[in-house]
Amino acid sequence: MGKFDDCIATYTKQLTKLKVKVDDKLLRAVAKACGPSLYNKDASTVAGSDPAELTRIKKGFCAKKLGVKEGAKLDNAMDRVMKTMGKGNRNKYRAVVYYLLTKELKKTSVFK
Numbered sequence: 001m002g003k004f005d006d007c008i009a010t011y012t013k014q015l016t017k018l019k020v021k022v023d024d025k026l027l028r029a030v031a032k033a034c035g036p037s038l039y040n041k042d043a044s045t046v047a048g049s050d051p052a053e054l055t056r057i058k059k060g061f062c063a064k065k066l067g068v069k070e071g072a073k074l075d076n077a078m079d080r081v082m083k084t085m086g087k088g089n090r091n092k093y094r095a096v097v098y099y100l101l102t103k104e105l106k107k108t109s110v111f112k
Helices: 003-017 024-039 051-065 072-085 094-104
Strands: none
Touching: 003 024, 003 094, 024 094, 051 072, 051 094, 072 094
């Protein structure tokens, strides 16, 4: 397996632990959208308690990639995803967070 496949295996394992049904094709597409950040230890994870980080995700991924504008709908989706990931989870993988946001916001068609 290559580096990308190793990352996908890690993300699938985390999603399975979170009791989330994994759509492998969607997960791979979302992970590819993350680009090289997958391979950087710091960039591959999300600081779920950092408001600046969450704002970057909303403005970057959610607005630019998914086409979802800031507002109550996005805030609620972000809250649900962070709750699903768990406060004690120190490894909130960016690709997993993006995958969950994509599903939560019903924007899977963006990656078809």
